[in-house]
Amino acid sequence: MDKIYSRKRFRIPKIVFNKFDNMNNKKNKKTMKIVIILVIAIITFISITRIINPIYNKLCEDKAKSIATLICNQESTKIIQNYKYEDLITIYKDENGNITMIKSNIVPINLIISDVAENIQKEMNKKEEEQISIDLGSLTGTKIFSGRGLKIPLKLNTVGNVETDFRSEFKSARNKPDST
Numbered sequence: 001m002d003k004i005y006s007r008k009r010f011r012i013p014k015i016v017f018n019k020f021d022n023m024n025n026k027k028n029k030k031t032m033k034i035v036i037i038l039v040i041a042i043i044t045f046i047s048i049t050r051i052i053n054p055i056y057n058k059l060c061e062d063k064a065k066s067i068a069t070l071i072c073n074q075e076s077t078k079i080i081q082n083y084k085y086e087d088l089i090t091i092y093k094d095e096n097g098n099i100t101m102i103k104s105n106i107v108p109i110n111l112i113i114s115d116v117a118e119n120i121q122k123e124m125n126k127k128e129e130e131q132i133s134i135d136l137g138s139l140t141g142t143k144i145f146s147g148r149g150l151k152i153p154l155k156l157n158t159v160g161n162v163e164t165d166f167r168s169e170f171k172s173a174r175n176k177p178d179s180t
Contacts, residue, residue, distance in 0.1 A: 052134065055146075059132050060156055067127065068120075075119040079112055088112075130156040 087108050092101040136149030 052138070055134055055138050056154070059134065059154075063130055063132050063156055067130065068124070071120055071123045071127075072116075075123060076116050079115045079119065083108060083112065132156050 088105055090103045090105060091099055092103065094100050131153060132155075133151035133153050135147050135151055137145030137147060
Protein backbone atom coordinates (compact mmCIF):
# COMPACT_ATOMS: atom_id res chain seq x y z
CA MET A 1 0.00 0.00 0.00
CA ASP A 2 1.39 3.42 -1.02
CA LYS A 3 1.44 6.36 1.31
CA ILE A 4 -0.72 9.25 0.22
CA TYR A 5 0.99 11.79 2.42
CA SER A 6 4.51 11.07 3.53
CA ARG A 7 5.67 14.33 5.16
CA LYS A 8 7.52 13.94 8.43
CA ARG A 9 5.55 14.94 11.44
CA PHE A 10 6.64 17.87 13.51
CA ARG A 11 7.21 16.75 17.06
CA ILE A 12 8.07 18.84 20.06
CA PRO A 13 11.06 17.33 21.82
CA LYS A 14 10.50 16.06 25.31
CA ILE A 15 12.22 17.82 28.15
CA VAL A 16 14.74 15.46 29.66
CA PHE A 17 15.63 15.86 33.31
CA ASN A 18 18.35 13.21 33.51
CA LYS A 19 20.98 15.73 34.62
CA PHE A 20 19.26 16.34 37.91
CA ASP A 21 18.57 13.42 40.18
CA ASN A 22 15.96 15.22 42.22
CA MET A 23 13.90 16.06 39.09
CA ASN A 24 13.09 12.47 38.23
CA ASN A 25 9.87 12.26 40.12
CA LYS A 26 6.59 13.26 38.45
CA LYS A 27 5.83 16.14 40.79
CA ASN A 28 9.02 18.03 39.94
CA LYS A 29 8.57 17.43 36.21
CA LYS A 30 5.04 18.82 36.39
CA THR A 31 6.24 21.89 38.31
CA MET A 32 8.97 22.51 35.73
CA LYS A 33 6.46 22.29 32.87
CA ILE A 34 4.20 24.82 34.62
CA VAL A 35 7.13 27.19 35.12
CA ILE A 36 8.06 26.90 31.42
CA ILE A 37 4.46 27.58 30.37
CA LEU A 38 4.33 30.63 32.67
CA VAL A 39 7.60 31.98 31.23
CA ILE A 40 6.27 31.58 27.69
CA ALA A 41 3.00 33.30 28.69
CA ILE A 42 4.87 36.22 30.28
CA ILE A 43 7.14 36.64 27.24
CA THR A 44 4.07 36.56 24.95
CA PHE A 45 2.28 39.15 27.10
CA ILE A 46 5.31 41.48 27.10
CA SER A 47 5.75 41.22 23.33
CA ILE A 48 2.05 41.93 22.66
CA THR A 49 2.17 44.88 25.07
CA ARG A 50 5.17 46.32 23.24
CA ILE A 51 3.28 46.08 19.95
CA ILE A 52 0.06 47.61 21.31
CA ASN A 53 1.61 50.40 23.39
CA PRO A 54 2.55 52.84 20.57
CA ILE A 55 -0.80 52.26 18.86
CA TYR A 56 -2.68 52.83 22.12
CA ASN A 57 -0.66 55.96 22.92
CA LYS A 58 -1.38 57.48 19.50
CA LEU A 59 -5.10 56.67 19.72
CA CYS A 60 -5.29 58.22 23.19
CA GLU A 61 -3.42 61.32 22.05
CA ASP A 62 -5.71 61.80 19.04
CA LYS A 63 -8.84 61.30 21.14
CA ALA A 64 -7.58 63.75 23.79
CA LYS A 65 -6.86 66.38 21.12
CA SER A 66 -10.33 65.86 19.68
CA ILE A 67 -12.01 66.25 23.07
CA ALA A 68 -9.92 69.32 23.94
CA THR A 69 -10.64 70.99 20.59
CA LEU A 70 -14.39 70.47 20.94
CA ILE A 71 -14.47 71.74 24.51
CA CYS A 72 -12.28 74.77 23.69
CA ASN A 73 -14.43 75.77 20.73
CA GLN A 74 -17.69 75.36 22.62
CA GLU A 75 -16.58 77.25 25.72
CA SER A 76 -14.88 80.10 23.88
CA THR A 77 -17.99 80.56 21.72
CA LYS A 78 -20.19 80.71 24.84
CA ILE A 79 -17.98 83.34 26.50
CA ILE A 80 -17.32 85.54 23.47
CA GLN A 81 -21.07 85.84 22.75
CA ASN A 82 -21.33 88.10 25.80
CA TYR A 83 -18.98 90.71 24.29
CA LYS A 84 -19.03 93.05 21.34
CA TYR A 85 -16.04 94.26 19.33
CA GLU A 86 -16.47 97.73 20.83
CA ASP A 87 -16.07 96.24 24.33
CA LEU A 88 -12.63 94.90 23.44
CA ILE A 89 -11.18 97.53 21.11
CA THR A 90 -11.38 101.34 21.10
CA ILE A 91 -10.65 103.06 17.81
CA TYR A 92 -9.48 106.69 17.81
CA LYS A 93 -9.88 108.79 14.68
CA ASP A 94 -8.73 112.28 13.68
CA GLU A 95 -10.92 115.07 12.28
CA ASN A 96 -10.71 113.61 8.77
CA GLY A 97 -11.95 110.19 9.89
CA ASN A 98 -8.53 108.49 9.60
CA ILE A 99 -7.68 105.96 12.27
CA THR A 100 -4.93 107.30 14.47
CA MET A 101 -4.85 104.69 17.21
CA ILE A 102 -6.37 101.36 18.13
CA LYS A 103 -6.41 100.63 21.85
CA SER A 104 -7.30 97.29 23.35
CA ASN A 105 -9.35 97.30 26.52
CA ILE A 106 -7.35 94.94 28.68
CA VAL A 107 -9.91 94.41 31.46
CA PRO A 108 -12.58 92.66 29.33
CA ILE A 109 -9.86 90.77 27.44
CA ASN A 110 -8.44 89.45 30.71
CA LEU A 111 -11.95 88.49 31.84
CA ILE A 112 -12.44 86.54 28.61
CA ILE A 113 -9.09 84.78 29.03
CA SER A 114 -9.80 83.74 32.61
CA ASP A 115 -13.42 82.74 31.93
CA VAL A 116 -12.49 80.63 28.89
CA ALA A 117 -9.69 78.83 30.74
CA GLU A 118 -11.86 78.25 33.81
CA ASN A 119 -14.81 76.92 31.80
CA ILE A 120 -12.59 74.64 29.72
CA GLN A 121 -11.03 73.19 32.88
CA LYS A 122 -14.48 72.62 34.42
CA GLU A 123 -15.69 70.82 31.30
CA MET A 124 -12.53 68.69 31.16
CA ASN A 125 -13.10 67.67 34.79
CA LYS A 126 -16.73 66.73 34.02
CA LYS A 127 -15.70 64.35 31.24
CA GLU A 128 -16.02 60.72 32.17
CA GLU A 129 -14.45 57.73 30.47
CA GLU A 130 -14.25 57.85 26.69
CA GLN A 131 -14.44 54.77 24.50
CA ILE A 132 -11.73 54.01 21.93
CA SER A 133 -10.93 50.78 20.13
CA ILE A 134 -7.95 49.00 18.61
CA ASP A 135 -8.44 46.74 15.62
CA LEU A 136 -7.41 43.13 16.12
CA GLY A 137 -5.18 43.26 13.04
CA SER A 138 -3.09 45.96 14.70
CA LEU A 139 -1.96 43.42 17.30
CA THR A 140 0.14 41.67 14.68
CA GLY A 141 2.40 44.69 14.33
CA THR A 142 2.36 44.54 10.55
CA LYS A 143 1.03 47.28 8.28
CA ILE A 144 -0.89 44.80 6.12
CA PHE A 145 -3.29 43.80 8.90
CA SER A 146 -3.50 47.10 10.79
CA GLY A 147 -6.97 48.58 10.82
CA ARG A 148 -8.59 45.23 10.04
CA GLY A 149 -10.51 42.74 12.10
CA LEU A 150 -12.61 42.93 15.23
CA LYS A 151 -12.42 46.05 17.36
CA ILE A 152 -11.13 45.65 20.91
CA PRO A 153 -12.85 48.28 23.10
CA LEU A 154 -10.69 50.27 25.51
CA LYS A 155 -11.61 52.93 28.03
CA LEU A 156 -9.83 56.28 28.17
CA ASN A 157 -9.94 58.44 31.29
CA THR A 158 -9.64 62.13 30.50
CA VAL A 159 -7.21 64.08 32.63
CA GLY A 160 -5.78 67.43 31.65
CA ASN A 161 -5.05 71.03 32.38
CA VAL A 162 -5.57 74.25 30.49
CA GLU A 163 -3.02 76.86 29.50
CA THR A 164 -4.03 79.98 27.61
CA ASP A 165 -1.87 82.22 25.47
CA PHE A 166 -3.71 84.97 23.65
CA ARG A 167 -1.74 87.32 21.43
CA SER A 168 -2.59 90.49 19.61
CA GLU A 169 -0.64 91.49 16.54
CA PHE A 170 -1.16 94.58 14.45
CA LYS A 171 0.61 95.13 11.18
CA SER A 172 0.58 98.28 9.18
CA ALA A 173 -0.45 97.99 5.56
CA ARG A 174 0.68 101.26 3.99
CA ASN A 175 -0.30 102.14 0.49
CA LYS A 176 2.64 101.67 -1.79
CA PRO A 177 2.95 104.13 -4.68
CA ASP A 178 2.06 102.72 -8.05
CA SER A 179 5.06 102.10 -10.28
CA THR A 180 3.10 102.93 -13.42
